[in-house]
Amino acid sequence: MRIEVAAATLELIRGDITRQATDAIVNAANSALRGGGGVDGAIHRAGGPAIMEESRRIGRCPTGQAVITTAGDLPARKVIHTVGPRWRGGDSGEPALLAGAYRRSLQLAVDNGLSSVAFPSISTGAYGYPVEEAARVALRTVAQFLEQNPGSLELVRFVLFTQDDLCIYEQTLRDMAAQ
Numbered sequence: 001m002r003i004e005v006a007a008a009t010l011e012l013i014r015g016d017i018t019r020q021a022t023d024a025i026v027n028a029a030n031s032a033l034r035g036g037g038g039v040d041g042a043i044h045r046a047g048g049p050a051i052m053e054e055s056r057r058i059g060r061c062p063t064g065q066a067v068i069t070t071a072g073d074l075p076a077r078k079v080i081h082t083v084g085p086r087w088r089g090g091d092s093g094e095p096a097l098l099a100g101a102y103r104r105s106l107q108l109a110v111d112n113g114l115s116s117v118a119f120p121s122i123s124t125g126a127y128g129y130p131v132e133e134a135a136r137v138a139l140r141t142v143a144q145f146l147e148q149n150p151g152s153l154e155l156v157r158f159v160l161f162t163q164d165d166l167c168i169y170e171q172t173l174r175d176m177a178a179q
């Protein structure tokens, strides 16, 4: 599924984030930038040690913020590492932190002259954020960024790992487009 937002394309596909040949792919990292499982593990495995070497030099990334490194052996040019919030029931600022993770990632792409970005579903794996609620925050934040920064990016792609997640993101986008 794809829609146009302020001359940019917002696309939802099922797939593997490490296979995306967009200018940047986004990693669902932790604050210590020390790697992990899920998306993080897949990116470091497929991209090779150069990504971790640069992450070590950067040091840390607070929740809701983003940093950028080489993409090593991956088809993308850069990896943007962002840290989504752990789900603690929804009253601990999770939506604002998750929106921040998306917004800061997009801004970092623009600041580095990149025009296409692929995101996984941040925080909805190990960090336990309910996917329906995360999808609303993710899609609203990206659409708002594209509307507020016309011409800044050409493509934002969400790469969902499971068919269930893809269906939830698609339904959320349809509901948003109908409003």
Ligand code: APR
Pocket (backbone or CB within 6 Å): 015, 016, 017, 018, 028, 029, 030, 035, 036, 037, 038, 039, 040, 041, 042, 084, 120, 121, 122, 123, 124, 125, 126, 127, 128, 129, 159, 160, 161, 162, 165
């Ligand atoms: N491509 C796309 N999506 C993937 C991939 C992949 N190769 N592998 C996993 N996913 C999906 C998961 O199914 C989940 O829906 O990405 C989503 C995010 O899950 P996590 O990777 O667990 O990310 P998150 O919930 O943000 O947790 C981050 O996990 O790996 C650690 O170091 C990481 O501590 C950090 C935490």
